[in-house]
Structure formats: C-alpha cells, structure tokens
Amino acid sequence: MATTCMQTNKVGLPQHTSQKGTIAGSLHKQSYRRLDSTSGVADIYSKDDMGAFLTKPFSLVGRLLWKVLFSWWVKQIETPSDVTGLTPTQSRLVKESWKMFLSKKRENGFVIFRVLFTDYPVTRKLFKGVEQLDLDAPGQLESSITLRAHVTRFMHSFDTYMESLDDPEDLKQLLYDTGKSHLIHDIKPEYFDVLETVLMKSLRIVFGSKLTPQLEEAWQTAYSHLKVTIKQGLEDAIQKRDQADTSVVVTVE
DSSP states (O other): OEEEEEEEESSSSSEEHHHHEEEHHHHHEEEEEEEEEOOEEEEEEEEEHHHHHHHHHHHHHHHHHHHHHHHHHHHTTTOOTTOOOOHHHHHHHHHHHHHHHTHHHHHHHHHHHHHHHOOOOGGGGGSSTTGSSSSSSSSTTGOOOOOOOOOOOOOHHHHHHTTTTTTTHHHHHHHHHHHHGGGGGGGTTTTHHHHHHHHHHHHHHHHGGGSSSHHHHHHHHHHHHHHHHHHHHHHHHHHHHHHEEEEEEEOOO
16 A cells, blocks of 8 residues: 655645655666676666766767877977977977076176186187186176177077077078178187087076976077077088189289
C-alpha cells in the first residue's frame, strides 16, 4: 500500500504524491553498469553520466588537436629573423632593455669604451689622444672631447639599429654601411668580434642582476648576427680598395 506525503505546488497549494511515485522518479534516469578495468568493480552510471563518458574521448582528441595547432601557431610566430636571429619575444626584450641602457646615454656609453680600452689596450691607438689618458684617474677618460663625440655617435648608431630591429632590410643596409664607413679608420673586421665581448661585459656591469639568462641570450644572439653584416660591409670595402690599388699601373719614362 502506497503511503502519501504532502507537498506544495507552484502556487503554494498542498498536493498529494505517493511515495511509490517518488521512488519511481528517483529511478527515472536509466542506469548503466561499467566494469572498471583496474579494480574489477562494476560502477553504476546514469544515462546522463554515460553520455558524458562516451563524449570524453572526443573532448580529449579535441584538446590534443588544439594543443598541436596552438604549438604550431606559436612556433610560426616565434620564428627567428634571418638578420637579427631574434624571435619577436627576444626582439622585445632587447629593445626594452636598450631603452633602460639609453636612459643614461653618455654614462653607459663610456662604460663600453672603458671596458674596451682596459681589456684591449691595443684599441686605444685608434682614438686620438686616448693613449695619453690615465684610465684610473677619475673623469679623465670622460674629459676627452674627441672620445665624447665618438661615444655620442656610437650610441646614436646603436639606437638606430635597435629602432630598426623589426625592419630587417633597412637594418641590414644600415649595418653594411657601418662596416664600409670604418674603412677610413683602419679598423680590422676582427675588432667587431672584440666589441661583442666588450658589449656583453658592459651589459653585465650596467644591469647587474637584471640581466637575466633570457635577456643575456637575446643580446648575445642579436649582436652575433648584427656583426656578420657589419664585417661583410668592411670586408667588401677592403677588397674593393685592394683591387683598386693593384689596378694602378705606374709607368716610368
């Protein structure tokens, strides 16, 4: 015999429902039995649960497919430049850190040249009046008008390179012309290899702990690629000069 209980309908009036009906309602969802392959225990799933279970493999495939496509998309975006060797992320790191370096243009510019003259004394003869300066005397290096002008030109040129990192063709031409222009200063191509070591040491001095491994790698990559085009410009200029010298025929009457 079915017992009854009181419930209220939507308008608040009492209504009778049988306990049997309530039990039937609780069993409305059809159940399925699945054998757990790991424990050997049979689990009960409702029809709704089973639907989710059946669609789960498809959702896994979808996530896997999305992961593959997303990783391919990121890989395409992070393709290094042929000119700078930098990925877009590395390019951003270099440009942002350069702005910090440039905020103290003259001071940090002299850091570079002080490292150059200290670690590679032979380069001092390339700059007028620098050989006579005492590098240990405070402010003496900075007192050189010739060197101050060169530091300004150097920092301006480097700033132009940084602004052109995202314009490979323009940057390549700038670097090539820089190499050519150093012919008249009797600069050897290998000096630009020296500058790479000097630049990296200067960055460590200026940035200290802010020079993270990722940032240092980005700068190392950038300059190692930039110097290739600079050296090419200088080497071509040297070759052209040497060819012109050998083509001159001197006749003696």
